[in-house]
Amino acid sequence: MKPYAEMTKEELLTELMALRKEYLHFQEMELHLDMSRGKPCREQLDISMGMMDALYSTADLSSEDGTDVRNYGVLTGIPEAKRLIGAMMENNPKNIIIYGNSSLNVMYDTVARAFTHGIMGNVPWGKLKKVKFLCPVPGYDRHFAITEYFGIEMINVPMSPTGPDMDMVEELVASDENIKGIWCVPKYSNPQGYSYSDETVRRFARLKPAASDFRIFWDNAYGIHHLYDDRQDVLIEILEECRRAGNPDLVYKFSSTSKITFPGSGIAALATSLNNLEDINNQLKIQTIGHDKVNQLRHVRFFKNIEGMREHMKRHAAVIRPKFEMLEDTFKEELGDLGIGEWTEPMGGYFMSFETLPGCAKAVVDKVKKGGVVMTGAGATYPYKKDPNDSNIRIAPTYPPLEDLRTAAKLFTLCVKIVSAEKYLEG
DSSP: OOOGGGSOHHHHHHHHHHHHHHHHHHHHTTOOEEESSOOOOHHHHHHTGGGGGTSOTTSOOBOTTSOBTTSSOOTTOOHHHHHHHHHHHTSOGGGEEEOSSOHHHHHHHHHHHHHHHOSTTSOOGGGSSOOEEEEEESOOHHHHHHHHHTTOEEEEEEEETTEEOHHHHHHHHHHOTTEEEEEEOOSSOTTTOOOOOHHHHHHHHTOOOSSTTOEEEEEOTTTTOBSOSSOOOOOOOHHHHHHHTTOTTSEEEEEESTTTSOGGGOOEEEEOOHHHHHHHHHHHHHHOSOOOHHHHHHHHHHHOSHHHHHHHHHHHHHHHHHHHHHHHHHHHHHHTTTSSEEEOOOSBSSOEEEEESTTOHHHHHHHHHHTTEEEOOTTTTSGGGOOTTSOEEEEOOSSSOHHHHHHHHHHHHHHHHHHHHHHHHHO
């Protein structure tokens, strides 16, 4: 079929009538499918069930340094957990704090601490007239929700396959001391699945911010979440690159096992410079006596080492890879020649990004929902939920079973066709 832009009005009307008839068929199916969030599916959760046997009532519950993990203490994490997560994050264990189950919670705390007490002796953000953050877009909606909650002004920075527009980042950071941070998902980004190039990472490490308390919030959520054994993105390690560039304190690096083991009971971590760690620990020792060391030990006993974790992730990939590939094949088959949509084909992570014709994303998502499939709301991948082009849709393929996802993909492409045909007819 030729592109919609090349069709006559009569051809588009004929096409639209056929599409609407097909859409009614989907509505008659009374679907109730949910692909709104990037959650692991049941088969993925089952992969980690061995963790439930890693510790038992008669097990030795002592850390390698002799700490009884059932008791209070050990503020920043038991040494073997720091070593395991350090290998996962590619950081020295001495630069790591192990937290509870949620890295998002750690990010929230980090922003809140900057507001109440400042960063390394600087004026608390809450006492400033204005605080700004740079937000690569499209990006992670929960990042934007944190900064919006604190009243931080968010500035859009366009993303490309190599990362954020670094010319724009460098200029803004150097010229405005009110800019205190930038959100980054550097590997298999949410939602596009892009990974930052070597040049992008090096330019981040060499930023010259006007604000001495500017920090890069480096959310390495998908560091080992590859879909393929033979095709994997590799990043320059940002903390080491910052040290080499003479900017050792520039980065807070976050990660967790939330999509490696159980999202509700994984372990989260922050890696940063020793100066930043001292600053953070001044607050942490007031906030808690220590996080869940039993869970830390459980993870270590289950994985044993980073190789065990990598083998574990191959099992995850085997479950979700067919879902990504099916979506890519369906999009190519249904939309490939029509000129009404573009999509990313990531090599890892949990999401794909779809671009409709300008002004169509909300209508597509609404129509898909009326057909029985709930997706992430259009606009969610932008600060304040305002996509200036109304074109980006986040695709979250991991949670539904493959056959349900196949049905959802057919409905989604059908809705893209309907809304696009209607747009051309209106124009």
